[in-house]
Amino acid sequence: MKFVSIVIGSKSDYAVMAECAETLKKFGVPYELIVSSAHRSPERTRTYIKEAEEKGAQVFIAAAGMAAHLAGTCAANTTKPVLGVPMEAGVLKGEDALLSTVMMLEGMPVGTLAIGKAGAVNAAYLAIQIMALQDDELRVKLQEDRISKAKKVELDSSEIETIL
Amino acid sequence: MKFVSIVIGSKSDYAVMAECAETLKKFGVPYELIVSSAHRSPERTRTYIKEAEEKGAQVFIAAAGMAAHLAGTCAANTTKPVLGVPMEAGVLKGEDALLSTVMMLEGMPVGTLAIGKAGAVNAAYLAIQIMALQDDELRVKLQEDRISKAKKVELDSSEIETIL
Amino acid sequence: MKFVSIVIGSKSDYAVMAECAETLKKFGVPYELIVSSAHRSPERTRTYIKEAEEKGAQVFIAAAGMAAHLAGTCAANTTKPVLGVPMEAGVLKGEDALLSTVMMLEGMPVGTLAIGKAGAVNAAYLAIQIMALQDDELRVKLQEDRISKAKKVELDSSEIETIL
Amino acid sequence: MKFVSIVIGSKSDYAVMAECAETLKKFGVPYELIVSSAHRSPERTRTYIKEAEEKGAQVFIAAAGMAAHLAGTCAANTTKPVLGVPMEAGVLKGEDALLSTVMMLEGMPVGTLAIGKAGAVNAAYLAIQIMALQDDELRVKLQEDRISKAKKVELDSSEIETIL
Amino acid sequence: MKFVSIVIGSKSDYAVMAECAETLKKFGVPYELIVSSAHRSPERTRTYIKEAEEKGAQVFIAAAGMAAHLAGTCAANTTKPVLGVPMEAGVLKGEDALLSTVMMLEGMPVGTLAIGKAGAVNAAYLAIQIMALQDDELRVKLQEDRISKAKKVELDSSEIETIL
Amino acid sequence: MKFVSIVIGSKSDYAVMAECAETLKKFGVPYELIVSSAHRSPERTRTYIKEAEEKGAQVFIAAAGMAAHLAGTCAANTTKPVLGVPMEAGVLKGEDALLSTVMMLEGMPVGTLAIGKAGAVNAAYLAIQIMALQDDELRVKLQEDRISKAKKVELDSSEIETIL
Amino acid sequence: MKFVSIVIGSKSDYAVMAECAETLKKFGVPYELIVSSAHRSPERTRTYIKEAEEKGAQVFIAAAGMAAHLAGTCAANTTKPVLGVPMEAGVLKGEDALLSTVMMLEGMPVGTLAIGKAGAVNAAYLAIQIMALQDDELRVKLQEDRISKAKKVELDSSEIETIL
Amino acid sequence: MKFVSIVIGSKSDYAVMAECAETLKKFGVPYELIVSSAHRSPERTRTYIKEAEEKGAQVFIAAAGMAAHLAGTCAANTTKPVLGVPMEAGVLKGEDALLSTVMMLEGMPVGTLAIGKAGAVNAAYLAIQIMALQDDELRVKLQEDRISKAKKVELDSSEIETIL
Numbered sequence A, B, C, D, E, F, G, H: 001m002k003f004v005s006i007v008i009g010s011k012s013d014y015a016v017m018a019e020c021a022e023t024l025k026k027f028g029v030p031y032e033l034i035v036s037s038a039h040r041s042p043e044r045t046r047t048y049i050k051e052a053e054e055k056g057a058q059v060f061i062a063a064a065g066m067a068a069h070l071a072g073t074c075a076a077n078t079t080k081p082v083l084g085v086p087m088e089a090g091v092l093k094g095e096d097a098l099l100s101t102v103m104m105l106e107g108m109p110v111g112t113l114a115i116g117k118a119g120a121v122n123a124a125y126l127a128i129q130i131m132a133l134q135d136d137e138l139r140v141k142l143q144e145d146r147i148s149k150a151k152k153v154e155l156d157s158s159e160i161e162t163i164l
Helices: A011-026 A042-055 A070-077 A095-102 A117-132 A136-160 B011-026 B042-055 B070-077 B095-102 B117-132 B136-160 C011-026 C042-055 C070-077 C095-102 C117-132 C136-160 D011-026 D042-055 D070-077 D095-102 D117-132 D136-160 E011-026 E042-055 E070-077 E095-102 E117-132 E136-160 F011-026 F042-055 F070-077 F095-102 F117-132 F136-160 G011-026 G042-055 G070-077 G095-102 G117-132 G136-160 H011-026 H042-055 H070-077 H095-102 H117-132 H136-160
Strands: A003-008 A031-035 A057-064 A082-086 B003-008 B031-035 B057-064 B082-086 C003-008 C031-035 C057-064 C082-086 D003-008 D031-035 D057-064 D082-086 E003-008 E031-035 E057-064 E082-086 F003-008 F031-035 F057-064 F082-086 G003-008 G031-035 G057-064 G082-086 H003-008 H031-035 H057-064 H082-086
Touching (some): A003 A042, A003 A070, A011 A057, A011 A117, A011 F136, A031 F136, A042 H070, A070 A082, A095 B095, A136 C011, B003 B011, B003 B070, B011 B057, B042 B057, B042 B070, B042 C070, B070 B082, B082 B117, C003 C117, C011 C031, C070 C082, C136 E031, C136 E042, D003 D011, D011 D117, D042 G136, D057 D070, E003 E011, E042 E057, E042 E070, E070 E095, E136 F011, F003 F070, F003 F117, F070 G042, F095 H095, G011 H136, G031 H136, G057 G070, G057 G117, G070 G082, G082 G095, G082 G117, G117 G136, H003 H042, H003 H117, H011 H031, H011 H057, H011 H117, H042 H057, H057 H117
Parallel strands (some): A003 A031, A003 A057, B003 B057, C003 C057
16 A cells, blocks of 8 residues: 655654644545654664555655754665655754755755645645656646635635725 | 656756756656746746646756745646755855745645755655656665665775774 | 735735735825735736736735745746835744845846835835835825934934933 | 936945946946945935935945945935845855845835845846836836846757757 | 933833943943934934034943844944944844844944843943943942852852752 | 762753753762852852862753853863753844854863753753763663653654554 | 953964954054963963953953853953954854854843954954043044045045946 | 774765864774764664674764764664764755754753864863763873963963063
């Protein structure tokens, strides 16, 4: 079974990353979600990634805050695409997590999304776009989503717009 | 034909992005590369993305510097995965391009890589990882690349290491 | 009819940008205000800009947050002056939007104002200053506004000042 | 006579701001250029702005580095549009000048362009766009410039592009 | 009469700068405090500085936020020492005001203190230290203040310390 | 007696640094905790460090905010290991304290931990790891702590995880 | 004898701080200059400050880079005015030194100047302005310097200016 | 045998980290130095850390650039003290590496040193200080080093100082 695997570094990141899971659910894309830490449970993280890959994980989404090493650790343990979501945790509000996630050395990519909730949702979208390369139904859903987003803008506008 | 499309915002970004193309070539992944700007040639950019998508582009890689809108413009015009490479152009050395590329609003993902050359190479790697989901031969090449990278580390170490 | 066109990237920016509209109203400058997104409704954005320009838009004011591409998109689709207001949206509180708006490449200017409410009001003032180049009545109003601002400072001071 | 006034804070900024003057010249827009400092010659700055305004200055372009107060000083002494170009001077390479120029309080706008050479050229473009509101010939030149810029992108691309 | 002159850019800065005035009062140093803006009341600012200097102002303390030009404007209009306090106003919380205040060009010094309340109090302290060079009584008070500050640390410690 | 010495720059840092003390207590490591400031009580700071070193202090933990010189002052007065915790005090939320603590010149190390509470706890952990080099019981406790942390991750995960 | 005391943290800062000394010399203000480090020679630093104060030092100028604690150390050991010059040393080019110097806690002011050479010269100017409060001859020299600076601007301008 | 273990993420970091090894050698502290990457050779890294710990490693020093995960990976695989040196690699000159190294979550400390060469030398010093807790000879050497550093300051000063 082909699915998306979401690994979050701490249960406290769940509130935000639930939006990632919700987005996948809305598009009917199967996913797993576990808590595992690059530092507190490094073995569990490695083992999980290997097993998930064998079970059919197509894309990994890793979310962590501060010195966010989780996405990099995923990337080091799989050749599947890894997407990183910098969490807004701690004093620096995710600026540390953004740099810790995106500035990977050559040969070890992490496709990084925006800090926080926007990134959580967009990691799901990017994973869906990747899955859709092999799934025409999904591709159609993405196109419909675009159209509905554009319509939503028009609707929003109509509530406040001033046209001469 | 399935291929990767590389769009660069300015000919001056070519020196760096040639490394992206080289990496794709090394793995035998077909690609297109054009110069098109979100601002100076917005219509050309849109038209190209639509046509490339129809011709079989699976992943778009967009590279731009400063107020780097190119990846976002690609993302707005396709539902294929879009990867962004912030260029080190201008006074702020890519910090502006990083934020302009990665901080996308919900529903419009750009999978962002590191600033500059590392990002150029990694955009290719991530694109290859995405292509490899449908291509077992490519998957094997990625795994071999990992092994050779690990070996290279050992070799590098052997030249300078001190072991008691 | 000559007017100012305000394009805001998201309905959530309205609370702040209403101050921009209020300022134009206070000076009697006609304006349009619509919601349109560079990413979620790119076509609507382009179409609107072309039509507004034909209808008489003299200045465009674009307000967006995060990877704020809206002002740049306006600039790419008109040769009228475009003013950009970076919104305080998201985790980075507008630092991303400031750089995404101001760091435009040569030949594609966006006259950028301060992040948030001060910028919203100042975009209106700068637009009025531009309109006033062709409108003596408006020019006089701007000069009166200056005088009343200077008087307000004196009044404010009188409430708290300590003079030996 | 209607013209653009360029005020630069230090002779050392001339190398960069000459590009601003060149751009105005290319479009046939008359301009003045003087050196005057907000701090070292405050009176000269004020006097010049008043006189230039009386002589027909339509737009002021102020360029300064570090704690760049020149554009703000211009803005405080005229109600004509003031555009600010943060110079790349000093240790912080213009980050200080950008914030000192753009973060103006309500009612005192400075339309700010990118740091350094891109901003120098774009200040000219924005001034030309403002002048073009009253000058159809200039408007046509701006549109032709856009077309030639788009063609230049195609030409640049043709030298390096790879199409399947 | 020798005194310290406090100029604040906006009445909204008063809450913080009142601490500056309080500190001067505690040490028995006479002061004036007025609101005047570098941009909204440039003439008033200049006139006041000249008059205050003639009346006996020994040190100027200028407090402003955002693109904080007030201290620089004072420095340009007097050769008395000018101290700058960056206010925590606006979205960037004083990082803009710090750079706009401290990064002055050669020959135009502003002795800059910390952002916000600590800087407000310390501007008073530094002004008192400067006044104390001509006033032995004041010098003694400063030394007593140091001793009492050191004692306060001991007292604070005694409430929570753990000694083996 | 071998112990850890915690020096905090201000009583207001106690709330956070109590977590540091708690962690040491949990592992049964003796500690002292005092308030002393690099600036307000420089002599007390020096005297305390010398005396603590003589009494058996093995590691110093210094916590301070803003221009955080306390850890550096400790380092200058002892050759025992000094660990620094940047406090989240003031407007810049610890970014200033981080740089003031970590960027020490050659020959004067401060082992710096994260800003705020995470750093407070980790300074204790690092001190315990250093003490454990001479204390096998402590070493075992650290290993048990690791195991319990990994188990906690599993437990946390079990409450929210989704496995296919 | 009344003089200015310059303390520099490292001989490598001399090249820049020589400009500070030169400026004092130009105005005929006596000065001392020594190398002493807050960390490598803390006792020497304290002893020197006490002795210099007794000998007649009116103002201390402290220059250091990175985690620049020298100005703060001076401030902790004297109640004379202390001016700080952040050096451009190290990887962060003085941003660390700026924050380490300026963000002092309440009651311990350091009047901070710009990073690097501009700050070195301006520390001298500010010290001279402080000395001039007791020295009419010096006050006159400062006023003449201003006039000559304003004339220099005019001269600079005349070489490049374009007037319609 | 008790020793210090230096792990560097890339052979290109060797030039800088050789200074770390040199410092250990100068103090007669045995060390190992290997190249191993958190991402390119994760297994080698883990295996080495375990083996080094068994062989007697007392302190680990990890040096890496960009999204520097190496120190964190070490910390996750040992309970010995881990010191981190952010390398000046890549476009962001070590600001990314600093945050990726220092901002570790609770319970997983990395004692972080300055970016680049100063940090490389200081990691050695801090490791020596830790080793010296069990080694009186080393303690004496550290004290002598301090004295010689203070003398060097005096010597440096004597070459350039100006004393009245």
